[in-house]
Amino acid sequence: MITLSDIESAAERIAPFIRHTPLVPATALREPVTDARLWLKLECLQPTGSFKVRGATNRLLTTPVEQLRNGIVTASGGNHGLATARAASVAGVPANIFVPRSITPAKLDKLARWGAQVHVVGDVWDEANEQALVFAAEHQAAYFHPFADPAVVAGQGTLGLEILQALPDIDVILVAIGGGGLISGIATALKALKPSVRIIGIEPEGSPTLHACLQAQQVVRLPAVTTQVATMACGRTEERVFELARHAIEQVVLVSDAALLDAARWLWFEFGLAADLSGAAAIAALRSGKLALPAGLNVCALVCGAGQEGI
Structure with a gap:
């Protein structure tokens, strides 16, 4: 699907349109969540509030202008x-965005402020995507x-390059x-440059998409998606994404x-930090006790999306 070269090209392409977000040590905490050395990659500070700007921008910049004349459509x-x-x-073209009913009011408001035409369809992303x-x-x-x-996966993979540049000793x-x-793009970058890095994914119990695929060793559709976290709700991944991820991910929590x-x-x-629930997923895995990491490891937790103050 993609290679390290695709990700490196994407990084150069999108650089003028995104922010190089900080990687900060999680020190001086009242309530530590791990014995390991913890670092936070603050993608919540990106334009529009998440890492997604990387992939969408790379897709835009690799799309011929004539294909954009009638606007851009997605489900999210x-x-x-x-x-x-x-x-x-x-690009100066219309955007039509299809979203499930579980989307937060704050994100609906931001979509309107970006000038998008929003269509609320279905209970989960999969249903919205059919209409999109x-x-x-x-x-x-x-x-x-x-x-x-x-192009989207390559854009997300640029995160891996930034993290490795800032934290060469990442474990x-x-x-x-x-x-x-996101995890497929990052895995492609990190495993090519530092194969020893352990890649751990986090999913909601109510949408264990890749967890189910890894157990079955093939792409499967979930019988139901019950999480209320719209940004992490997906009933089925795609084969190409799974092939990138299946041998790189150590576990899914x-x-x-x-x-x-x-x-x-x-x-x-x-x-x-005002993070959305997906942006808090890495911390949730540690704070809930579902994942224990020993002292001495350098651990990077992605704060991948912005939310509301005191959510």
């Missing part, structure tokens, strides 16, 4: 929709898949999983929606 739990709306704004595909075909608009598009990285594009909320509140209390 919120963060990819915002990134796509911003990409459409950069129909709309894109009917209007001959460019469709930006949130996790199964090679473990903790990555939230929705559809799997499942956490409850309540643990995600608790972790987001911890980030606000300890750092004043």
